[in-house]
Amino acid sequence: MRTVAFVTTGHEVLRGHTVNTNAAWLARHATDAGARVRSVRTVGDDLDDLVAALEEAAREASTVVVTGGLGPTEDDRSREALARVLGVPLEDDPAAWAGVERYFVRAGRPPAPMQRRQALVPRGAEVLDNDEGTAPGLLARRGDTTFVLLPGPPREMQAMFRRHVLPRWRAQGGLDETASRVVWTAGAPESEIAAAIEDLMRAPEPVVGTHPDEGEVAVRLLARGPAAVARADATVAEVVRRLGAHVVSTDEETRVAHAVVALLRARRRVLTTAESLTGGLVARMVCAVPGASEAFRGGWVTYADAWKARALGVDPALIARDGAVSEAVARAMAEGARQRGDADLAVATTGVAGPGPDARGVEAGTVHVAVATPAGTDHRLLRLPLPRLTVQRRAAVAALDLVRRVLLRG
């Protein structure tokens, strides 16, 4: 069994100025490859701390992967820490220097003198080429432990992990059969999703968890060991069966906006948008999907009542009677947008994002979404006692989810 411990260096993480996305990326890719991730450590650039972290990690795992600390400055101490752990000197390595020079030739400028540090290699360590930056990686063994040092910039780290680390692991074996799956859902809160699959979440294998993400909820599954793929697929099928229409996709990339664009393209329908509360977010989520232009030509943000009347033709008397945050106005916005927007379907949002109630006393978090089609108009009322941005985000997801459900109906 291949066990892995990660050591990430960097004061920016310790000061809380950046979130440690390298650790999450590495943990996911190592797990999906079939390794067992035992721990993640983050330390600063103190040499003793780094050495201690490497030693601790080596007690826990057969492979220790270090990110960061390979730059050209004196704060970059991962090379020295590795040399100390191996008990060997750091030596100037001509091959490593050639790699640094090649990078600068491609970049069209000469290396600075301090770049010379990046060609220092602990005696006996292997140099890993870095095509994307100046810092070569390093690989060395001590007894049964392998140390891998990768640069900190995410693009370089990811490219080198894929190129140098994963192929070695696959060649050497020791990886579990592993199947990692996701079921994306929309339209139900996490608590409802979790309640429907509580027994699956409690079972030891596959591991099943719910993860809310920007208003949608992912159900993630991880099966390991013999027949992992078959067990994961069987559990996915059961999750999909139980969650029914809440399921958006079983594909990592396909979230609610992608599902809506795919359905619109498959059915050759065009959507338009009329957004008050969400202020353009629904259109933005649609336009973020490649190929959206086949399914979306344009829409309106009608934040003020006058815009709802002028752009969408909503009767000002209706707004005066029911208020802009009402079922009747949501329906009228969607119907007006569909007629004026040269579209088959229109989705509308209106609500109170907060922090306070609106001028008529409608509570913050009250949201109406409506979807108009030639066959009629669907409406949903949501009550979201949440912060402003969360209300807007959840409302946009609910609006797209209502489009999805209407499209699925026929």
Next chain:
Amino acid sequence: MRTVAFVTTGHEVLRGHTVNTNAAWLARHATDAGARVRSVRTVGDDLDDLVAALEEAAREASTVVVTGGLGPTEDDRSREALARVLGVPLEDDPAAWAGVERYFVRAGRPPAPMQRRQALVPRGAEVLDNDEGTAPGLLARRGDTTFVLLPGPPREMQAMFRRHVLPRWRAQGGLDETASRVVWTAGAPESEIAAAIEDLMRAPEPVVGTHPDEGEVAVRLLARGPAAVARADATVAEVVRRLGAHVVSTDEETRVAHAVVALLRARRRVLTTAESLTGGLVARMVCAVPGASEAFRGGWVTYADAWKARALGVDPALIARDGAVSEAVARAMAEGARQRGDADLAVATTGVAGPGPDARGVEAGTVHVAVATPAGTDHRLLRLPLPRLTVQRRAAVAALDLVRRVLLRG
């Protein structure tokens, strides 16, 4: 000097299914309070691993803060690990149980039998009330080391850190004088910002770093020790002087959209939007700011050429001649939107988000933004060889930044 080491538990982080935002939040708040954060460790729920992590952390820091592992299930082992480290038994604690019961009375449902685990307390440890959830926190000392155990859900963890941990630290002293500052910038790439303050970034104190975030670039400063506030403020003044018009604000919350809304409100101007490439993102960023309705009434997403012509009055012959992604069309979109949108200013975006070039062969990443006012129209051309979502995000920031610069001019 108060040194802190964090231990976060949770398989979801080790599998890469969630990014460790608890660690970033804690690191930032501890640093800003004047503590020195030495390390962050993430481990799973194996009791030996947890005990080892607590011991390692205790060797590095006088305060060890653990998050997670306080739930009611058998996988929640932080209580046991603490008891093991302290060398004391776990005992049923009536006060802790009373706290759990109080939570369930408020929640209007009875505690499950397994909740009883949450009232187990290592002998001699102090129970920290949790008003937001079921898991009480724990605090215990061993020699010079203080261990603090907080629940994993971020809202509960944050509330308890503020309520139980920070006041104790302040009362006990040992905190550095600390001044943490940010200078938000827009309109220049990170490399240009960094080049202008390179010497400040190289100086040992205050620590200065650049952090790109969703198309804007933060310059973050941290000064510690005597006169930290004065040194931080002097450096902020120097950064602001050097970066000039790129500076959006020196306030954590005020990013480019906030600055635009504040300027519009102060000058009693109304903005409208005409978005092609950004698909509603500019409007969405404006509407995310509380109070936006005073400065923004509505706008258009004109993704298709027909919408640009019909909604904004852009001459179809112009689109045919120059293409939709052109300076002339960007200007015409902004001018049309201003006239039809009942607004003082209008901002327009058009471009190729990619991945490929458009039908006329305009390269992905080509972006035109324009801002129309009664005094004339400003235009910017950007070339952003970046992924689709990044192009859209950078274009939206550039559009808002051009509005900001036009407003500052008069």
